[in-house]
Amino acid sequence: MGVTQILFWILSVLAVFSALMVVASKNPVYSVLWLILIFFAISGLYLLLNAQFLAIVNIIVYAGAIMVLFLFVIMLMNLNRDNEPQKNKWMKFAGIVSGGCLLLVLVAALKNAETKSAVAEMGTGNIGLIENLGKALFNDYVIPFEISSVLFLSAMVGAVVLGKKEASQNSSSGES
């Protein structure tokens, strides 16, 4: 077992543990912090797979931007106390059991997949480099790229529509 393997195991365990903590934490702020930890762990796994570009983007976009946004919102709402009312026990139990069953079923089904002999080679390869990805993105994937810009536009419009305080002069809103 080489270093990469060991790292894989450590990062895997870290990711799973952090995920559990995200779910289990009472305080939303802790959840966010655990989530950031997951992102780091996953970025680590990306690096092991030589997907350096994605690893970086993951850290910058996810951990850096999105999670900060989350934190910001939580703070804004002053939700950083563990005041979340608990779901009823039955619901929790049902959720955990059915989730566990789902995992069990999927794992049992997929463990015999014909890809079981295939490996994801670690530590080699250069497709994850920004140069290769950039070429592909701007040659083959130009349409999706443009589309995603439209997507952002619509998200932006959405943020404006939803976030902008409407002046109270508009009394005719809605049907009720």
Add this chain to the structure above:
Amino acid sequence: MIPVLFIVIPLVSGLALFFFKNEKPARSFALFSSLISLVISILGLTAFSSGQHLQFAVTWLGFLGSSFSVKVDGMGQVLCLLTAVSYPLIFIATWKNQYRKANNYFALMLLTQAGLMGVFVAMDALLFYFFWELAVIPMYFLCSQWGGEKRIQATIKFFIYTFLGSVLMLVGIIYLYSKTPEHSFSIEAFYKLGKTLSYETQEWVFWLFFFAFAVKMPIFPFHTWQPDLYEQSGSSITMVLSGVMVKMGVFACLRWLLPVVSIASYRWGDVVTSMAVIGILYASLIALKQDDLKRMVAYSSIAHIGLMGATIFSETYVGFQGVMIQMFNHCINIIGMWIVVDMIEKKCGTRKISELGGLAQRAPSLAIFAMVIGLANVALPLTNAFIGEFMMFNGIFSSSVTQYNIVFTVLAGIGIILAAIYILNMIRKVFFGDLKNSTARATDTGWSENFVLSVIVILILWMGVYPDSLLQLTKEISETILSNSDITSLLTKH
């Protein structure tokens, strides 16, 4: 062109009537249109008798394998004639009835007529289905808008029931269509296909079709929409419903069920006939206890139709002939019956038998008409119904497809005894005996009523004495149906 005119005239005039403003012109126009239909049907009759082929086909929905193909054969001729005859009769008989939004009323009536005519002449399964629905939908509006207190519930029950039946039939039609080698809805293709289908398939299709037809007829135990609806809807609507519309089911069994899925019809014949025969007895027994005239007539109609149902599935030539002539006769009789009931209600303000009595003293003419029509309903010889019932009984008795033919005949025969009991009971209680409050100030029939009832009585007697005039029409088609549904040759093959 005549079959097209059958459909187009009522359709166009029906649509036109929606734009009428006043009641008087709408009424006259509707009558005029129905008279034109009558004239055309008589023209058609003469043309048919002289051996012309009354058919018309034009491509429509061709990519679906369907076409606008209509043809008037003997059976269609009889049914178109009865539709064409009954509409003017109904309009005249209810000439004095007042309707809210009369133009809509007459428009819908004529649309129904178009649908009915279409059903009787369609030679394409999909077209048949279209007209089947076209006949029912205006009926839904008619029944919902003009009638008694509880009409809406009764109508929705009727409509969901029949719609369920017709969509199941649609599945059957599509299924058969998908099985035809050339993907066609034409009746010839269906007949041809029927010879090759396996029994299991036929069984499915049989029930899909039969349910629709049984609901429409209605055959016990699918009849529960009928008494309620007849009771609740206006009299002229009831006349159309019971006089013409129920014939759709009978007709469809003969045209679309027996010849197409003959093996299943043969195998299930006993069951269906039992249902029909039970229905005869059941409805007759219930009719004995009805106090409401309309309900009584409604149940009597179930019994009469039950007999037709039983005859159809006994698959005999004489029986088919009997059914076809009886379709016409039953229409005349029941319309007459409804007219009488309607007049009683109008004159006395009630339909309750227990509140009536001695009407013959006040309205002797009405009493005589009622007597003749009532006796026609109990199939007295020299009235039209005797001919039909005689032939139908004969058909059931001589059936070779069932081994219970004697049992069926006897049980169905008990039905005619019961019919005599309830009809005479009704006549006695309504017309004879002492006057009651409701009948004390009743008046006798007026000119329009006399006219209509006379026409009906003349038809009753004419068909009772010289039925051959109609029997000649249906000879050929009866043979065709019989030969198409003849299972003996098929059974040897399978």
Add this chain to the structure above:
Amino acid sequence: MNALILSAVWGVVMMFSGILLKQRSAIRNFALVGLVLVLSANILEMSGTVFFHIDTKGMLVFDRFSLLAGTIIFASTLLYLIVSSKEIERVGIHYADYLALIFFILCGISLVVSFKSLLLLFLGIELITIPLYILTGSDKKNLKSNEASLKYFLLGAFSTSLMLMGIALIYGVTGSFMSLSVGVVKGEPSVLLIAGMILLLFSMAFKASVAPFHFWAPDAYDGAPTVFTSFMATVVKAASFLAFIRLFEDAFGSLQKQWQLWMAIFTAATLFIGNITAIFQQSVKKMLIYSSISQAGFMMLAIYAMNSDAKEGLIMYIAAYCLATIGLFAVLAKMSDYTFEGFNGFAKNHPLLAATMTIFLLSLAGIPLTAGFISKFYMLKAAVNTQHNLWLVIFAVVMAAVSIFYYFRLIQAMYFREGTVPKLQTTPAFRVTLVLLAAAVILLGIFPNLLLYWLYF
């Protein structure tokens, strides 16, 4: 391609029109012009005139099916805008933004009707749903609207992640995102592929509001402003089904044996839940919402059958369904009382509206000589042609009969019950459009090849 680009561009234009144009009617007319442009560009593309030649590397293919579907979608949207623009104004102050979002959605729709790559399916669906989250929540002061929006968002994001997991698993087997590449996998299908397919099935079922993944739909549709409910329940739902059939035909056509049973079960469940629940509703809006679910059940028959009849039929169904439902919602949006009682005596005060609504309802119920019948007919035909699971077809028609109950309940309320309905503000254009819609419903019912002709000419 024409429509895709034009709609995206016009969406951007609309964003700015809100700033530049002060008159709301001007904005509206601007949007209508844009829509007409998009529609005519799409029709031009059908006849072979393509404005933009962009190499999509096979990720988008504008074939006859997708172009015809697009035409129906754009035409429906145009009609929708004509009859509903007044109501859109009443939702909130961001009038131009709403219209811009609608254009973005149209852009997404033209993606999902013509995708060949799962990536574009994903992007298209996101491009449809993200603006929809916003439109659902656009009535900001209304708690129902807020809640609907949040629910829709959370559930939608959940289903998106299911879809992505499905795509990932499929990618694992095929190494490509092209939907056709899935179909060419030979031999016994891999478990991974099946798992991915089923996950995709779930998420598509979710988008198309097919039971048991339909739960979001009643809540979101009900909470959203009625005018947007109309759009979501018609155009967007139609687009989901188009994407659904395209995906399953291209990618999983060869695996029909694996998924057909599930389709059958989902179809039956959808029909059952949609119809049965609709019966009990006291509000016309909710009735229409559940009816849209039950109609989805019928559209599912096309996906279940997946043969040439099915594709034709789906086109027909979408057209019929959109026309009728848009018309109904257009009238409904003008009403102040959504209950059935609110419609009592409607025919007396508004004979024209009542007549057109009756035609729409008859069409939805599948009465012959309306477009609704032909489309249902096609669905049944397609399903019967598969030659097995006849029970499903029978169940479907039984449910169609059940649907009579609630559709006709509205007719009954309008025509046969006494009551008074306050005068509705209707413009001549509104009335004319409604009549046009009704005429189209009847016309398609009598001559369905007017539409289907375009698939083959």
Add this chain to the structure above:
Amino acid sequence: MQNALQLAWLVPFFPLLGFLITGLFRRQLSKTMIAIVGNAVVFASLLVSVWIFVQVKDGNSYVAEYFNFISAGSLKIPFALQIDALSSLFLLIVTGVSFIIHFYSVFYMKEESREHYGRFFSYMNLFVFSMLLLVMGANFVIMFIGWEGVGLCSYLLIGYWFKNKEYNKAADKAFIMNRIGDLGFLIAMFWILSKTGSFDFAVVFSKASALSTTDVTIITLLLFIGATGKSAQIPLYTWLPDAMAGPTPVSALIHAATMVTAGVYMIARSNVLYSLAPLSQYIIAIVGLATAILAATVALKQNDIKKVLAYSTVSQLGYMFLGLGVGAYSAGVFHVMTHAFFKALLFLAAGSVIHAMSGEQDIRKMGGLRGKLKTTYFTFLVGCIAISGIPPFSGFFSKDAILLSTYEHNKILYVIAIFGTLLTAFYMFRLLFLTFNGNFRGTDEQHHHLHESKAGITLPLIVLAILSFVGGFADIPEIFGKGGNRLTEFLAPVIPLSHGASVSHSTEMMLMFIPAVLVLLVIVYAWYRFKNYRPSEEKGLGKILENKWYVDEFYDKIFVKPLYQLGSFLNKTFERSVVDGLVNGVGKLVNYGSRQIRLLQSGQIGSYILLMVLSMLFVFIIQFFLRK
């Protein structure tokens, strides 16, 4: 002169014409006109009938087909009339007796208003028409038309006074009981058709020998069921006494002279079939005799003058059937004829009495009418003698012919039959004595009004009395000299002469006169018993007899009530809760399901996702582990 018989259609045509004229123009025509038309048409028929009879007597017979009544493939039912010995004889009886009764009615019904007068005559004419059709029909279907037609007319005439509910009920009863019998007839017809392929008498009878015994037995029994309805035999006889509700001429016409003999005619007509079915014959004989005795016992204690006559009719019909049952078809027919004369006579005389008594029908309130109603009395006496079977009155010969055949056939039946004739004599003379002898027991007012009827009424009585006297000579047994059995010989083309073991002449003589003597003794006993009659309460058997063995009540309990109860149950319970309940139940279930399924839509994201996850689990488990 074969062609001469082509005019046969005139026979039924005249009454039909009369029916139409009197029926349609009853409000326009005067009463005199109505009476003239009503009588003239029957008289015309009578004349044609006589002419036909003469033709037939010369050995002619004729079948005329007029048009296709029903034709469907191989089934061809022509509208055909047949003239042969049997039908010509019946034509004569029917038209003759009918004409006398019509004539009588002119005066008897004169108090009716014009409209109802017209109605009465139109019904009567229609009746004659139907009866003629029945008799002349050349196949079973035409016969059946007449068969049901007379049923209808009896219904109409019994219910002639339609304001009275009881009368109408009696009319209904008559029609319905006839209908029950008709069903038997109908099925018999179908059976015949399916076995022989035709309804024509000629064809059916020629093929009869080829039928299996079972078929013939079933057919004949079914036909007999038809006959029991029309001819008032056990078990369908109860309508006839009730049918006395109609005006007296109607009773005379329908329920004595003509309609009720239809069953006899039909069986005589089908004698070919019956001869092939000994079992049926046996049953007919038993039923006929049982009816004869039963009705006779009931007649003993009846107090309504018409009821007594009605039961005597039932009883006499029983004798006719006994005759048919033992194979003496011509004897049966002979008795039909004589019975027509004397029973018409009795009824019309009773009508005269009732008229005189201002409508009173209860013989307990009569008595001593002999003085005031001389003609009526004597004619009634003739009738009584004739029916009792005292030589040389007509009833003697006809009844004797039946009894003789019975004797040849079965001695026990013979003894019982003799007992029946004694009963007949007893109740008839009881009737006579109570009515005409002793003291008047009615009110003073009735007494004041007592008078002999006008000539218009008494004339028919006299004519009938003469016929009752001489009628018997038509078929006088050969032992009284040459030229006997003329009727039997006349009928021979239709009813083959039987060549059974005949009894010796001395025995025959003895068999004739012993009963006659016994009858005379019974009459004497009756004289002693009733010359000073005091009405008294009946007890024991008398009460049972007075109440007609409680048969009506029994039928009511066993058939009528349960039928209505069943109807009521089906209507109120079964239809509502089962058939309709099922349909509505489905509706309710759907509604309930709607409420329940609605609850799934809880509005909570958690439960939505849970449901979705569970569905996913379900699909995955089945897809991966359970599907193969």
Add this chain to the structure above:
Amino acid sequence: MPINYYIFLSLTLFTIGIVGILIRRNAIIVFMCIEIMLNAVNLLLVAFSKMHHLQGAAAMPTAGTDGQIFVFFIMVVAAAEVTVGLAIIVMMFRNIHSIDINFLNRLKH
């Protein structure tokens, strides 16, 4: 590493996300659980991409690139989604001062 390990890891994370959605009531945490699910997908895609690269590099040097591109797009879309999602949550919070998803049952039918 065998690809199965990645599949299992990814599925585990994915399921934890689902369980989180099921058992938490805080809208933001539910949202974060969805992000966990997305990341699980991303990880799987990258792993598959490497697998396909190894299998197909001989024929085509860029084999497996598209998987990583897809991951990139997922991130982009996730960002857009987060924008809108958070906007909705904030809007909601402004109205009811809570982001408990179980408050959301006013739409109950």
